[in-house]
Amino acid sequence: GMTSRMLEDSMETYSRIAFSTDRIAFPTCFVVLPYRLQLDGSQNRYCAIPSPEFSSCAERLGKCLLEINKATARMSFWMRMNDKIRNPRNGDKFKSQMQEWIKRARVEPCNAISKEIVKSLGLGPNYALLCEEILAFD
Numbered sequence: 001g002m003t004s005r006m007l008e009d010s011m012e013t014y015s016r017i018a019f020s021t022d023r024i025a026f027p028t029c030f031v032v033l034p035y036r037l038q039l040d041g042s043q044n045r046y047c048a049i050p051s052p053e054f055s056s057c058a059e060r061l062g063k064c065l066l067e068i069n070k071a072t073a074r075m076s077f078w079m080r081m082n083d084k085i086r087n088p089r090n091g092d093k094f095k096s097q098m099q100e101w102i103k104r105a106r107v108e109p110c111n112a113i114s115k116e117i118v119k120s121l122g123l124g125p126n127y128a129l130l131c132e133e134i135l136a137f138d
Helices: 002-008 011-019 052-085 091-105 110-121 125-137
Strands: 035-040 045-050
Touching: 052 091, 052 110, 052 125, 091 110, 091 125, 110 125
Parallel strands: none
Antiparallel strands: 035 045
């Protein structure tokens, strides 16, 4: 079902493939606070102290994670494409359809064609922009 497909397309799955290991430990959800905590001995509690360098670090980390997410999305897209093309039952039909989409992308807006491709791959609409970038690259 859908949950199974989400697990198959998870970052962890692709990390295992990319790094040839079964031991992947990478946080996919966390919070970086723009301050540091310092113990106030007089009140016996932690106080938040603003820290611009933490904000800058959090921003850089966020940008790096976005790049990792984009790379994972590209891997997911190409693995799904590979599965469709190599499908023994209708891989040839999909190849022909793909050639037709590529021809159309030369003269038609890529956004409409990318939506068709993404839908045929069984991917969510969030992959349409990625597909559009790939079509425009040619």
